Amino acid sequence: MAKFDNNFVDELRMRLSVVDIVGRRVPLVKKGQNYWGCCPFHNEKTPSFAVNEEKGFYHCFGCGEHGDVIDLTAGLFGLSKIEAARKLLNDFGVDQGEIGAKAKAQRALTYEKVSAYAAEQRCVKALSEYRRLLWLWKKELAPKSPEDPLD
DSSP: OOOOOHHHHHHHHHHSOHHHHHHTTSOOEEETTEEEEOOSSSOOSSOOEEEETTTTEEEETTTOOEEOHHHHHHHHHTOOHHHHHHHHHHHTTOOHHHHHHHHHHHHHHHHHHHHHHHHHHHHHHHHHHHHHHHHHHHHHTSOSSTTSOOO
16 A cells, blocks of 8 residues: 655645534534534534644544544544545545645755755855954954055
Protein backbone atom coordinates (compact mmCIF):
# COMPACT_ATOMS: atom_id res chain seq x y z
CA MET A 1 0.00 0.00 0.00
CA ALA A 2 1.49 3.36 -1.03
CA LYS A 3 2.16 5.94 1.62
CA PHE A 4 1.26 9.62 1.23
CA ASP A 5 3.96 12.17 2.03
CA ASN A 6 3.40 14.69 4.84
CA ASN A 7 2.94 17.63 2.47
CA PHE A 8 0.13 15.77 0.73
CA VAL A 9 -1.61 14.94 4.02
CA ASP A 10 -1.24 18.53 5.26
CA GLU A 11 -2.70 19.87 2.01
CA LEU A 12 -5.64 17.44 2.26
CA ARG A 13 -6.30 18.58 5.83
CA MET A 14 -6.23 22.23 4.75
CA ARG A 15 -8.63 21.66 1.84
CA LEU A 16 -11.26 19.75 3.79
CA SER A 17 -13.21 21.52 6.50
CA VAL A 18 -13.45 19.48 9.68
CA VAL A 19 -16.69 21.32 10.53
CA ASP A 20 -18.27 20.34 7.19
CA ILE A 21 -17.25 16.72 7.56
CA VAL A 22 -18.38 16.39 11.20
CA GLY A 23 -21.52 18.38 10.36
CA ARG A 24 -22.55 15.64 7.90
CA ARG A 25 -22.73 13.17 10.79
CA VAL A 26 -23.73 15.34 13.77
CA PRO A 27 -25.63 18.64 14.11
CA LEU A 28 -23.17 21.31 15.29
CA VAL A 29 -23.79 24.64 17.05
CA LYS A 30 -21.19 27.43 17.13
CA LYS A 31 -20.34 28.64 20.64
CA GLY A 32 -17.34 30.95 20.88
CA GLN A 33 -14.56 29.75 18.60
CA ASN A 34 -15.69 26.10 18.63
CA TYR A 35 -18.61 24.17 17.20
CA TRP A 36 -20.30 21.78 19.64
CA GLY A 37 -22.34 18.64 19.13
CA CYS A 38 -22.91 15.11 20.43
CA CYS A 39 -20.00 12.77 19.85
CA PRO A 40 -20.33 10.40 16.86
CA PHE A 41 -18.09 7.87 18.63
CA HIS A 42 -20.29 7.19 21.67
CA ASN A 43 -23.88 7.68 22.83
CA GLU A 44 -24.48 10.88 24.78
CA LYS A 45 -27.34 13.22 25.54
CA THR A 46 -25.49 16.51 26.02
CA PRO A 47 -22.89 17.86 23.59
CA SER A 48 -19.30 17.27 24.66
CA PHE A 49 -17.77 17.09 21.18
CA ALA A 50 -15.89 20.27 20.24
CA VAL A 51 -14.72 21.06 16.69
CA ASN A 52 -12.25 23.87 16.07
CA GLU A 53 -12.37 25.03 12.43
CA GLU A 54 -9.34 27.32 12.70
CA LYS A 55 -7.03 24.62 14.07
CA GLY A 56 -8.67 21.84 12.07
CA PHE A 57 -9.28 19.32 14.84
CA TYR A 58 -12.01 17.87 17.04
CA HIS A 59 -12.03 16.67 20.66
CA CYS A 60 -14.63 14.80 22.70
CA PHE A 61 -14.52 15.59 26.39
CA GLY A 62 -16.66 12.52 27.10
CA CYS A 63 -14.68 9.69 25.51
CA GLY A 64 -11.38 11.48 24.78
CA GLU A 65 -11.43 10.99 20.99
CA HIS A 66 -9.53 13.69 19.14
CA GLY A 67 -7.87 14.30 15.79
CA ASP A 68 -8.36 15.81 12.35
CA VAL A 69 -10.48 14.96 9.28
CA ILE A 70 -8.39 11.87 8.49
CA ASP A 71 -8.59 10.56 12.08
CA LEU A 72 -12.36 11.18 12.11
CA THR A 73 -12.91 9.27 8.87
CA ALA A 74 -10.63 6.44 10.01
CA GLY A 75 -12.46 6.17 13.35
CA LEU A 76 -15.98 6.33 11.95
CA PHE A 77 -15.44 3.80 9.18
CA GLY A 78 -12.82 1.54 10.81
CA LEU A 79 -10.13 2.40 8.25
CA SER A 80 -6.40 2.96 8.40
CA LYS A 81 -5.25 6.57 7.98
CA ILE A 82 -4.15 5.91 4.39
CA GLU A 83 -7.50 4.30 3.54
CA ALA A 84 -9.29 7.22 5.24
CA ALA A 85 -7.29 9.74 3.18
CA ARG A 86 -8.22 7.86 0.00
CA LYS A 87 -11.88 7.80 1.03
CA LEU A 88 -11.83 11.56 1.61
CA LEU A 89 -10.19 12.08 -1.79
CA ASN A 90 -12.92 10.04 -3.47
CA ASP A 91 -15.86 11.38 -1.44
CA PHE A 92 -15.00 15.04 -1.94
CA GLY A 93 -13.59 14.83 -5.46
CA VAL A 94 -10.16 16.12 -4.55
CA ASP A 95 -7.62 15.45 -7.31
CA GLN A 96 -4.56 13.72 -5.85
CA GLY A 97 -2.37 14.93 -8.74
CA GLU A 98 -3.36 18.52 -8.13
CA ILE A 99 -2.39 18.30 -4.46
CA GLY A 100 0.88 16.54 -5.33
CA ALA A 101 1.76 19.23 -7.87
CA LYS A 102 1.01 21.98 -5.39
CA ALA A 103 3.16 20.27 -2.73
CA LYS A 104 6.01 19.91 -5.23
CA ALA A 105 5.78 23.60 -6.16
CA GLN A 106 5.74 24.50 -2.45
CA ARG A 107 8.91 22.45 -1.85
CA ALA A 108 10.62 24.19 -4.80
CA LEU A 109 9.63 27.59 -3.43
CA THR A 110 10.92 26.62 0.02
CA TYR A 111 14.23 25.50 -1.51
CA GLU A 112 14.53 28.84 -3.32
CA LYS A 113 13.85 30.75 -0.10
CA VAL A 114 16.45 28.70 1.80
CA SER A 115 19.02 29.24 -0.99
CA ALA A 116 18.34 32.99 -1.03
CA TYR A 117 18.64 33.14 2.75
CA ALA A 118 21.97 31.27 2.68
CA ALA A 119 23.31 33.68 0.02
CA GLU A 120 22.15 36.63 2.09
CA GLN A 121 23.89 35.24 5.17
CA ARG A 122 27.15 34.85 3.21
CA CYS A 123 26.87 38.50 2.12
CA VAL A 124 26.21 39.65 5.69
CA LYS A 125 29.23 37.67 6.91
CA ALA A 126 31.47 39.18 4.19
CA LEU A 127 30.22 42.70 5.00
CA SER A 128 30.83 42.15 8.72
CA GLU A 129 34.38 40.98 8.01
CA TYR A 130 34.97 44.00 5.76
CA ARG A 131 33.74 46.36 8.47
CA ARG A 132 35.98 44.64 11.02
CA LEU A 133 39.00 45.06 8.75
CA LEU A 134 38.19 48.75 8.17
CA TRP A 135 37.91 49.30 11.92
CA LEU A 136 41.22 47.49 12.47
CA TRP A 137 42.90 49.57 9.73
CA LYS A 138 41.54 52.78 11.24
CA LYS A 139 42.70 51.80 14.72
CA GLU A 140 46.21 50.60 13.85
CA LEU A 141 47.28 51.78 10.39
CA ALA A 142 45.35 54.91 9.44
CA PRO A 143 47.19 58.23 9.69
CA LYS A 144 46.40 60.09 12.92
CA SER A 145 46.60 63.53 11.26
CA PRO A 146 46.55 64.87 7.70
CA GLU A 147 50.34 65.45 7.84
CA ASP A 148 51.20 61.80 8.66
CA PRO A 149 52.53 59.78 5.70
CA LEU A 150 50.30 56.98 4.34
CA ASP A 151 53.23 54.52 4.04
